[in-house]
Amino acid sequence: MAPINVDVVNDSKVAPTAKKALPEVETDSNGQEHKRYSYETLVETANFLLSKTSVRPTIGVICGSGMGSYWNEGSLAETITDAQCVPYEEIPNFPVSTVEGHHGRLVFGHLGDVPVVAMQGRFHYYEGYPLWKCCLPVRVMKLLGVQTLIATNAAGGLNPNYKIGDIMIVKDHINMMGFAGNNPLHGPNDERFGPRFPPMNKAYRFEYRKIAKEVAKELNIENIVKEGVYTCLGGPNFETVAELNMLKMVGVDAVGMSTVHEVITARHCDMNVFAMSLITNECVTSYDLDAEANHEEVLDVGRMRQDILRKFVKQLADRFAKAKANENP
Numbered sequence: 001m002a003p004i005n006v007d008v009v010n011d012s013k014v015a016p017t018a019k020k021a022l023p024e025v026e027t028d029s030n031g032q033e034h035k036r037y038s039y040e041t042l043v044e045t046a047n048f049l050l051s052k053t054s055v056r057p058t059i060g061v062i063c064g065s066g067m068g069s070y071w072n073e074g075s076l077a078e079t080i081t082d083a084q085c086v087p088y089e090e091i092p093n094f095p096v097s098t099v100e101g102h103h104g105r106l107v108f109g110h111l112g113d114v115p116v117v118a119m120q121g122r123f124h125y126y127e128g129y130p131l132w133k134c135c136l137p138v139r140v141m142k143l144l145g146v147q148t149l150i151a152t153n154a155a156g157g158l159n160p161n162y163k164i165g166d167i168m169i170v171k172d173h174i175n176m177m178g179f180a181g182n183n184p185l186h187g188p189n190d191e192r193f194g195p196r197f198p199p200m201n202k203a204y205r206f207e208y209r210k211i212a213k214e215v216a217k218e219l220n221i222e223n224i225v226k227e228g229v230y231t232c233l234g235g236p237n238f239e240t241v242a243e244l245n246m247l248k249m250v251g252v253d254a255v256g257m258s259t260v261h262e263v264i265t266a267r268h269c270d271m272n273v274f275a276m277s278l279i280t281n282e283c284v285t286s287y288d289l290d291a292e293a294n295h296e297e298v299l300d301v302g303r304m305r306q307d308i309l310r311k312f313v314k315q316l317a318d319r320f321a322k323a324k325a326n327e328n329p
């Protein structure tokens, strides 16, 4: 793939005012300034990456907490063959990872025959990044040619039928942060990425969820694979008992601090989305229980499930790529 030419990528959907409308710098509620990423800036980032690797990924994977750690031999990101790694620090305009269990690099390579790029470390709102900055890599993936996003995360299980180590296919989300007006698409819209008002009722592709259930059967793991509704809270604290009971009442099955904004950004730019949560802890919904959530347990469960996750994601990438090929013969 040749370097991206903005004039070529700009197709007829480009709103002529979009470029001018984007403010260069945005100030967050703490008074900290964040340079806005224009379409052109992200094209620069994508071109830098294309110059660093010969891989032209069609699937992007976001590794959740404990699922892509460099010390975690055999982890999701370690499964990628012919890996070419680019540390976030070296990527122009990229934020850096600050959370344990998120190594902080892009891994280009192959899952089976499928060219992929994996984020070994994602960005969270609680690290101090505005949501649009947390989701910058998703737009960069799109510019790299990625058509399908597989987002994984660690989450607390609220559904009483979920056990630690279960994998929840995300069928829908509740954008709690969005209810308060915090949305990655907040601000001027650049139509080169997508429409001002994107629909979200089919965010998690039905066909891919169906494929995932078939793959779970083939791998003999259907007993630990569930399907449910995810929500993201801002973090970094884990939830109170009252908060968890409220979330349960509104239909949340698993709670985390990521993914929702990434999915919104991916759907905005018309990527196909599949997401899954590894249930790393049971949410404490009673004052009588002594247990407390902690990040170490989250990482431990990621380690415990690495073999299964690795096989599952590899198969999913293969089957999603085949499904996509059948769509566009």
Ligand SMILES: O=P(O)(O)O[C@H]1O[C@H](CO)[C@@H](O)[C@H]1O
Binding pocket: 063, 064, 065, 066, 099, 122, 124, 152, 153, 154, 155, 235, 256, 257, 258, 259, 294, 295, 298
């Ligand atoms: O969503 P990921 O990045 O998998 O991580 C989840 O686990 C961490 C808490 O242990 C939080 O960052 C939460 O979002």
Ligand SMILES: Nc1nc2[nH]cnc2c(=O)[nH]1
Binding pocket: 154, 155, 156, 157, 233, 235, 237, 238, 239, 255, 256, 257, 280, 281, 283, 293, 298
């Ligand atoms: N918000 C939230 N995020 C998590 N990530 C892993 N477990 C949890 C949890 O219980 N709550």
